[in-house]
Amino acid sequence: MRLELGHIFIKDIQFGEETAVKDGILYVNKDELIKLVKEDDYLSRVDVELARPGESIRITPVKDVIEPRVKVEGPGGIFPGVMSKVTTVGSGKTNALKGCAVVTTGKIVGFQEGIIDMTGPGADYTPFSKLNNLVLVCEPREGLKQHDHERAVRLAGLKAANYLGHAAKDLEPDKVEVYETLPLIEGLERYKGLPRVAYVQMLQSQGLLHDTYVYGVDAKQIVPTILYPTETMDGAIISGNCVSACDKNTTYHHQNNPVIEDLYARHGKDFNFLGVIITNENVYLADKERSSDWTAKLVEYLSLDGVVISQEGFGNPDTDLIMNCRKIEEKGIKTVIITNEYAGRDGASQSLADAHVSADAVVTGGNSNEVIVLPKMDKVIGSLDYVETIAGGFDGGLSPDGSITVELQAITGATNELGFNKLTTKMI
Amino acid sequence: MGNIRVVHYLNQFFAGIGGEDRADHRPEVREGVVGPGMAIKAGFKGQADIVATVICGDSYFGENTDEAKAEILEMIKKYEPDLLIAGPAFNAGRYGFACGTVADMVQKELNIPAITGMYEENPGVEMFRKSVYIISTKNSAAGMRDAVAKLVPLALKLVRGEEIGSAEEEGYIERGLRKNYFSDIRGSERAVDMLVKKLKGEEYETEYPMPAFDRVPPNPPIKDLSKATIGLVTSGGIVPKGNPDHIESSSASKYGKYDISAFDDLTAQTHETAHGGYDPVYANEDPDRVLPVDILRDLEKEGIIGKLHGYFYTTVGNGTAVASAKKFAEEFSQELKADGVDAVILTST
Numbered sequence: 163m164r165l166e167l168g169h170i171f172i173k174d175i176q177f178g179e180e181t182a183v184k185d186g187i188l189y190v191n192k193d194e195l196i197k198l199v200k201e202d203d204y205l206s207r208v209d210v211e212l213a214r215p216g217e218s219i220r221i222t223p224v225k226d227v228i229e230p231r232v233k234v235e236g237p238g239g240i241f242p243g244v245m246s247k248v249t250t251v252g253s254g255k256t257n258a259l260k261g262c263a264v265v266t267t268g269k270i271v272g273f274q275e276g277i278i279d280m281t282g283p284g285a286d287y288t289p290f291s292k293l294n295n296l297v298l299v300c301e302p303r304e305g306l307k308q309h310d311h312e313r314a315v316r317l318a319g320l321k322a323a324n325y326l327g328h329a330a331k332d333l334e335p336d337k338v339e340v341y342e343t344l345p346l347i348e349g350l351e352r353y354k355g356l357p358r359v360a361y362v363q364m365l366q367s368q369g370l371l372h373d374t375y376v377y378g379v380d381a382k383q384i385v386p387t388i389l390y391p392t393e394t395m396d397g398a399i400i401s402g403n404c405v406s407a408c409d410k411n412t413t414y415h416h417q418n419n420p421v422i423e424d425l426y427a428r429h430g431k432d433f434n435f436l437g438v439i440i441t442n443e444n445v446y447l448a449d450k451e452r453s454s455d456w457t458a459k460l461v462e463y464l465s466l467d468g469v470v471i472s473q474e475g476f477g478n479p480d481t482d483l484i485m486n487c488r489k490i491e492e493k494g495i496k497t498v499i500i501t502n503e504y505a506g507r508d509g510a511s512q513s514l515a516d517a518h519v520s521a522d523a524v525v526t527g528g529n530s531n532e533v534i535v536l537p538k539m540d541k542v543i544g545s546l547d548y549v550e551t552i553a554g555g556f557d558g559g560l561s562p563d564g565s566i567t568v569e570l571q572a573i574t575g576a577t578n579e580l581g582f583n584k585l586t587t588k589m590i
Numbered sequence: 591m592g593n594i595r596v597v598h599y600l601n602q603f604f605a606g607i608g609g610e611d612r613a614d615h616r617p618e619v620r621e622g623v624v625g626p627g628m629a630i631k632a633g634f635k636g637q638a639d640i641v642a643t644v645i646c647g648d649s650y651f652g653e654n655t656d657e658a659k660a661e662i663l664e665m666i667k668k669y670e671p672d673l674l675i676a677g678p679a680f681n682a683g684r685y686g687f688a689c690g691t692v693a694d695m696v697q698k699e700l701n702i703p704a705i706t707g708m709y710e711e712n713p714g715v716e717m718f719r720k721s722v723y724i725i726s727t728k729n730s731a732a733g734m735r736d737a738v739a740k741l742v743p744l745a746l747k748l749v750r751g752e753e754i755g756s757a758e759e760e761g762y763i764e765r766g767l768r769k770n771y772f773s774d775i776r777g778s779e780r781a782v783d784m785l786v787k788k789l790k791g792e793e794y795e796t797e798y799p800m801p802a803f804d805r806v807p808p809n810p811p812i813k814d815l816s817k818a819t820i821g822l823v824t825s826g827g828i829v830p831k832g833n834p835d836h837i838e839s840s841s842a843s844k845y846g847k848y849d850i851s852a853f854d855d856l857t858a859q860t861h862e863t864a865h866g867g868y869d870p871v872y873a874n875e876d877p878d879r880v881l882p883v884d885i886l887r888d889l890e891k892e893g894i895i896g897k898l899h900g901y902f903y904t905t906v907g908n909g910t911a912v913a914s915a916k917k918f919a920e921e922f923s924q925e926l927k928a929d930g931v932d933a934v935i936l937t938s939t
Contacts, residue, residue, distance in 0.1 A: 369869025
């Protein structure tokens with residue numbers, strides 16, 4: 163499977179008469195977009211705001227972040243099984259609007275959404291402060307149940323992203339990246355002699371605001387399976403989860419999975435990158451056992467020499483992570499795991515809820531309990547009503563001067579476990 | 591600002607009072623410098639004064655720790671110091687315990703920095719390295735000069751609130767604390783690089799060495815349930831509606847204790863979950879799903895259990911540090927014992 167990913171660089175985003183890209187500026191017809199999103203009866207009010215890098219803006223509570231993309235050539239469409247027909251994606255040509263994103267916010271669904279600051283100390287911790295964001299403020303119809311509320315806002319974000327992505331359909335990309343994975347046997351012949359490597363991606367699947375969807379299927383319902391890496395670039399995996407927003411993968415993370423990018427970068431040179439094994443993180447023990455058994459089985463079946471395993475979340479999923487790692491290592495296959503830490507605000511506690519000696523190669527995305535003070539911003543998109551109750555917030559965290567003291571946990575993407583960031587932890 | 595005021599803590603041996611035969615020496619305070627204080631004072635080159643020296647025998651301290659701490663705190667407080675220096679204790683185990691305890695107490699009670707020094711194998715290191723800066727010393731007093739050379743610069747930085755460098759740079763024993771920093775390379779690239787090295791059999795450094803995991807063996811079973819008082823404890827965040835004590839949705843700093851003596855059934859009107867780490871819809875619909883009061887009342891009526899304890903204890907497990915969870919349980923398990931609870935059902939989510 164071969165995908166040409168065209169990058170169209172967006173340096174600014176503005177409202178305009180017609181939704182289009184001109185000279186690197188994304189113009190958005192606000193009314194048209196609002197009308198489209200408001201087609202959903204579950205949403206009583208929809209507004210659109212803009213937030214650019216360096217502006218004194220705080221967006222909260224953030225649910226999802228999505229990169230606008232469009233299918234230019236080849237089968238299927240972006241977000242198959244959800245926004246497009248369920249056709250297998252990942253081949254042909256796709257254009258992406260780089261440097262911008264759709265961010266969804268609005269009334270809180272749970273305790274669980276995050277914060278994006280566009281400037282100041284908090285901006286250093288979230289990758290989304292560097293993007294030109296179109297923020298979709300969605301308010302639910304009165305009395306809407308939480309699950310319906312979550313789904314409505316999730317779909318609104320995807321719809322808006324595809325609407326913007328459409329503007330890139332006929333554009334000549336500024337840069338083209340080509341990614342290719344051969345069918346198994348062909349790949350083995352081509353890269354004979356190189357170690358065989360795959361990526362095991364664990365998907366959060368614990369319920370409301372903890373769900374992930376694969377071609378529209380709730381990841382709770384999947385058994386571990388194999389994807390071509392390029393499928394994810396066309397939106398095969400979407401996020402329905404932002405609880406403890408620091409380490410949840412937004413849809414943007416899935417579209418731009420850095421493990422896939424960095425494995426491709428050395429594919430055919432240092433190893434043969436065979437593909438992605440996706441698995442879930444369900445709450446029941448039987449599910450954990452089944453999924454980790456199957457993951458190890460697929461790793462063995464593919465005759466792999468090594469895998470990178472990425473986790474999503476913490477606590478309960480630490481047991482899935484350690485099961486996956488231990489069972490794969492027991493088969494004599496080498497692992498590197500990517501996780502993050504909850505070592506307490508002082509860094510003095512044990513970092514994970516589970517441990518095993520076979521986890522001897524660990525990359526960490528940082529201690530999510532570390533506390534940060536976020537100074538007041540001139541403008542808030544969304545609401546500050548929830549900053550003391552979202553995960554990472556605490557009583558008294560919101561000062562009268564408008565500054566907020568929170569754990570990094572509350573910042574969207576701060577301690578990401580796909581290795582998206584440079585933040586990490588050391589022993590002192 | 592005048593000179594930095596330092597109080598120095600010593601045991602009976604370093605104060606020149608005597609050896610093991612005088613280890614029961616009770617706390618005393620002397621104005622100015624005693625014994626090794628001379629070397630430390632010289633090291634400060636006039637930037638700090640040792641205004642007093644507190645002395646206590648190691649046996650007395652070990653056997654009467656609470657009293658000794660109280661007496662010593664009073665003595666230290668009077669001198670309004672900016673800094674406490676304890677020891678160094680080198681490889682003396684009981685002295686290490688005393689130095690660590692005094693330094694830790696002074697930091698917490700007087701809100702001033704404290705510093706000590708120990709040999710890496712001193713048992714006091716493991717006990718206090720996370721809370722107190724411990725200079726790495728040789729295993730005997732022959733290492734005094736070397737210890738002072740490291741202790742003085744770090745002590746000055748602590749008092750002045752300057753940034754503290756790494757354990758290696760400053761000469762203290764690694765504290766075992768996890769600290770965030772920004773690497774030059776993103777995590778995914780570090781992971782791929784680590785995998786290539788691991789595949790080639792080359793050396794690599796894990797970013798998080800796995801700890802020895804603390805596993806708790808289960809207690810022996812209750813012989814006769816029909817006479818047992820059963821308590822309910824949960825990390826699933828069930829609280830009275832409105833979360834009256836504002837237990838955090840993640841990284842809880844507290845637990846709650848709530849009366850359930852009047853409840854046969856928890857409902858959406860009476861209780862809810864404060865937990866931010868799982869789908870709360872079903873727990874909020876029927877909180878018994880996490881804290882099974884209804885079933886236990888049935889068992890109580892049927893005589894299968896003696897009775898359900900009148901209070902439940904609750905916190906949020908989500909993102910909560912192990913150290914905090916341990917502290918909560920140490921407190922309330924004493925209460926449960928005192929209240930005659932025979933067994934606890936601990937529900938998690």
